[in-house]
Amino acid sequence: MNWTEAQTYCREIYMDLATIENTDEINKFLNTVSSFGLSSNVWIGLYTTINWRWSDGYTGTGAEYRNWKIQPDFYSAREFCVGIAKDGTWWDDNCFAGRYFICYRGTQQNPGFVAVKVAMSWSSAQSYCRKNFIDLAIVRNQNENQAVANVVPFGYLAWVGLFRDPDFYWSDGSSFSFTNWYSGSNPLGSMRVACGVAALQSSGTWKFLPCETRLPFVCYSVPVSRQAVKLKIKLEDSSVDLNDPAVKADMLKKLQDWLKEKGIRVTLKWREEPDGKVFQKENKTEL
Structure with missing residues (x-):
């Protein structure tokens, strides 16, 4: 894919294009790509803006x-x-x-x-x-x-x-400090943005290519953690069935969108009881 397509894919399926911030991560990165038999250039999450x-x-x-x-x-x-x-x-x-x-x-x-x-x-x-x-x-x-x-x-x-300023960025917004530059030329031409690759033929050092180039790419993910959250919902319309599949799907989407707006990237799903229900009606005891 080109760099932008690869970025979109990584964000939808994993977290983002690969970010590399220290030598340990370089080694982990190289071990990953070698296990897939890759040996040329692969996109990572690096890019630079060019403003003379x-x-x-x-x-x-x-x-x-x-x-x-x-x-x-x-x-x-x-x-x-x-x-x-x-x-x-x-x-x-x-x-x-x-x-x-x-x-x-x-x-x-x-x-x-x-x-x-x-x-x-x-x-x-x-x-x-x-x-x-x-x-x-x-x-x-x-x-x-x-x-x-x-x-x-x-x-x-x-x-x-x-x-021009040394404007280097990672796709996921991580701060840029660690470097692993390729000792060679990076022809910029008239590009306004150039995108980063790890040159596997040069020990994974980084260089820049036109972002439209179609290359393999490397994403990163984070360890999955699961957490159960109890919800208590007050119905204003008693005729609504919270266990209706369409209602449950709509609620889940709204919660997911709300969290995304807050910058929280999680995957939500309902925990169902053996009878297939998610919501149980709470009985109130009056004193």
């Missing part, structure tokens, strides 16, 4: 301009910032790498570009530009791209203001 933004918040005309050398390859799921080469091509890169950088001065409408030949991380470069100029460079068209490329030092990649 400019450091100074610019969203006007040209904000979507890009001049990638190759589409972002998101190597090892660590490249969230953008640098420009002397030929004017763009590369996604690790934000912690030390790079020269390009600031702009003047105004957003009429910027001038300045190269700073001190290697800094992207965030340190951003702080420097904001303190000494306006911000890291924005590039909205071919003319601006050429103007920025003109000040890039030969042989260097220089930071510009384009970046």
